Amino acid sequence: MTPVARKAAAGAGTAGTASPVRRRRRSGEGGFAALFIAPTVVFLGVFGLFPLAYSVWLSLRNYKLTQPWSGFPFVGLANYARILTDANVLHAIKVTVIYIIVTVALQTLCGLIIALLLHPPYRGRTVARTLMLLPWTLSPVLAGVMWKWMFDGSRGLVNDVLARVGLVSAHDPVLWLSHPQYALWVVVAAAVWGASSYVALILLAGLQGIPEELYEAATIDGASPVRSFFAVTLPLLRPAILVAVTLRSLGALQAFDLPYAMTGGGPGNATETLPMYIHNYTFRFLDFGYGSALALVLMGIGIVFSVAYLKLLSSGEVD
């Protein structure tokens, strides 16, 4: 890890507690410090490292809960080999990747627009900022059920409105959530609606960190508002955008609650994401070995995203 990257990580989480401890290691204080970091270590050990190690152990076994008589034998990398030949996994990965790219792109765009609208001072701005956060505060499952009802083929609000203005027939409605193509885009729309305000929150903080003098200087130099947006706002907002994109990518990678509540992965498996597939194998089919192997693959994809983010962020700060 580069020093800059470590700094970034320190800002983001708990990892930074290590360096002050090392500097102040004198008689007695070490034990005292250990006492303070013990809860973190225990917490990470119990809730992070142990489940991770246990998953690795499970993924190397034929651990089908429905076959306890098998003794859950060690099978080496057989579960991983199976992933490579499982067409449904590849489909789930494809759905997940499309979902990540489209939702994150749209969330960033919408979040940026919302942030720009809420940045300049005007009457009622505080109220608007608070209201903006409402979709993000709603539990994804609740939001999913709400969207499911809105887009229900027979009784949904959307079809009702479309039927009233004569765009669809009331007796032969569009089955949004059961349509092989539309279903995924409705889920994407719900995800964009739900998390854009979260992106806006991060970007708003970024906007507030841009010194006003830069805009004054740009105005004096004769830059138009559009020019100063591209020359001042966007470059200085880059770190905030990167943070938002990474957090949302990791969030989208774990997409389970929203599609589960809205489509259950259907129609067929058209909206089945990798986390949903993992859930099916682990908790419905009770194949903990294969489920764990899949979960570790998902974690691998997450690590790739995180490393790419750290690289991008550090290169930005060195510039």
Place this chain on the structure above:
Amino acid sequence: MRMKAFALALALSLAVAGWAVPSVEGATITFHTLLQGGQPIADNIHQLVAMFEAQNPDIDVDVHFAVGTSGEFLNRLVTQFAARDTSIDVIAVDVIWPPAFVGAGWLEPMDNWISADEARAFSPGAIQAATIGGKLYALPWYYDAGLLYYRKDLLDKYGFEPPRTWDELKEQAKTIVAGEGDPGLAGFLFQGAKIEALTNSYLEMLWGMGGDVLDEDGNVILATPEGKGLEAMHLFLSMVADGVTPRSVVEQSTDDTRLNFQSGRVVFLRNWVYGWGLFQGDDSAVKGKVGIATLPSTEGYPPAATLGGWFIGVSSYSRNKEAAMKFAQYLAGFEAQKFRAVTQSYLPARLSVYDDPEVLEVNPQFADLLPVVEAARARPRVPEYTQISAIMQTYLNAALAGQMSAEDAVRDMAAEIGRALGR
């Protein structure tokens, strides 16, 4: 990963919570059951619990309803059992679960409490469904089977007898819908959403033409000519293609179809027994206008219904097994089964209830229903059944939504079932 950590955290906190409760016999026990049919059914179960508590003042029963589908209830139970959750004492068990649950060691054997003589009070088919490796793991609560509900008033109006074949059903439905001239009236509804009843709706058409998923040796024959999977798929999809079933069936689960029929918007409905009592309720638009028949079949083949039904099991992680067993025995007992038969027309699993004059007076249809249920077919009794059904649900739903062709769906479905069974 986060999900795993969460599950572990949940398990730990539940374990801690479990230690705090003194494991004294006669404390509170929990009863977890699926709720389909809404408030009337919830009230009914609460009444049942109150009757039990009145007779057993030292036991409190805490009812936990799972709202949704049987599959969603299963997901929740599996998560809790996998975490060895001790807060579950008594559970309602779907007829398809015992092989997997017993395999995983989650159900307490009942042989110490229930003698072979007592077991004979129930129908042999029901006892067999809950007996694994010679041990009884759950008590039969109520029977169920796939049935055809029809609008008696509409069939009478057009001079029809209940249809015996699927072709007759289609013809009658078309005539009635055309004659009524109501674009909001659907001819036939089955369950098309990605749920267990979708598998059953298809299996009933498959079995009703002499086909099957597995042969006697457990080989997958679905995609072969004698398995008739493709023929059944064509029949299944023809309901929508011929305009008898609305396209929206693809997103309708069991209770959606029940509600649509109950509000008078459907001529024929494939559903379970629980609908009957609700259709006769005061808020039902079809009160007194509903008839029951066996499901149609293909010309020349006997009709086939899916055997359904619920059992009462006791969790092997329960800390109050003595009290839990008492409650399970009460629910399977004469008084409780008669109560549910009289109030909700649920089919009792205890045979002597069918001889009770009061029960027969409220439920003259029982005389016709018992043979249907006794002749109903059990779904494949393999521990992988949940997975087989999930595979079928995915492909049936995809075909119904037009995501793939009937040929592709049957071929891929059979191949994937074969892989799930390790063949």
